[in-house]
Amino acid sequence: MIDDKMRTFIKVVEYQSYTQAAKHLHITQPAVTQHIKALEEHYQQKFIDSTHKSFRLTKMGELLYHYAKTQIHNENLFQEQLQAVQPSLVIGSTLSIADYYIPHIIATKIIQNSHPCEIVVANTQTLIHKLINGEVECAFVEGQFDTELFDYHLLKKERFIAVASIHHPLAHQNISFEQLYDYPLFIREKGSGTRDILENYLHQTIYSLSRFSQLVEIGSLSMIKTMLMDTQAITFVYAGVVEQEIKNKQLVELHIQNFDITRPMHFIYLQSHIHKKYYQELFNTMTK
CATH class of the missing domain: 1.10.10.10 (Winged helix-like DNA-binding domain superfamily/Winged helix DNA-binding domain)
Incomplete structure (x- = not known):
């Protein structure tokens, strides 16, 4: 009580x-x-x-x-x-992970699970807030979180790359980061793990978002990819997000000197949660 x-x-x-x-x-x-x-x-x-x-x-x-x-x-x-009420399983996921990394690993498990289930897609910052408030039980996230507050399991490590149209003037060259400033930058909303990775990188260097010719904030990865094909803009995403478009020669990875970023994706839940053992077993089952 x-x-x-x-x-x-x-x-x-x-x-x-x-x-x-x-x-x-x-x-x-x-x-x-x-x-x-x-x-x-x-x-x-x-x-x-x-x-x-x-x-x-x-x-x-x-x-x-x-x-x-x-x-x-x-x-x-x-x-x-x-009261013998079967609570819903509410799983959170960031947009990148939800669209490109976990559908194939959670689909069978969700269908086999007899519990009611809901999947909430939001940015990392929002999911952290929902986990603390009890609105989400567990979540797949990118970026930073409090390891003293959450238990966590590594989903995978993924390369973080710069991408543009296959016809971009900087395509198929070895370029400096400064050369990107002449072009618009498509960027995710504040609170996004993808944006956090880019901003954290810039904070540790001499570079800055404000030096790009234009910043366009877009909450949809599909929209970002489609707009890249029709413009000379660039963006930064996980390699898996644009794997198909690069294979189809619609987009291309830009080769930036001294730019090599790999970041983890995690499955997290509150350390104090009464169902923490179940979430650990759930992750182990999904990732076998």
Whole structure:
């Protein structure tokens, strides 16, 4: 059974207001204050920094929020089990992995599984948020995540490459990264693992997104590939995403000097999840 003080703390964080949390919970503001104070006294930690005018969680407050959300999600799952309700299996995946890497490995397993199932496709940042909130049970992701919060298994390592039309002026040459600046760059939305990889690379070099002649943000990989064929724009994607188009001589990998990036794709779930052993077995079964 979840302590009401935990539920109060979650609402205070989500509303970033004691007053709004009190209204939502139908209790008084002093009662909300007492709940937070009781939690801080119990754990001997400061969870909310009251020295600033704006609402700010401490590092320990962030840990408590994630812990509380996980506990409530587990409590809901337990209640469903007690009531003999078969919960849905909600699997998350980033767009690149969902479209080009996992359909063949999860299809049979999903059909054989007697549980109701839902597959949620979103960027890495959104999936991390959904995992913490209990909206997604497990997920295939690219990019960074908190290894202290999640258990993880390597799906595969994949090359990250620059791509353009087969007729692009820079095709079939050895080029410098600076030569790319003269052309538009098609880039995924913020929060995308693919975009994070490119931005992290640029942060470690002298290069910058702002130097490209034009930035075009596109959320669809299929749209990016089709638009590349009709323009002189470039993009950065995993090699598997454009494998067929390169084979069909519609797109080409650009050969950039000193540009060699390989990144992992992972299957993750909360360490504290009550079904973590099942997710581990699920991954092992899917990847045999």
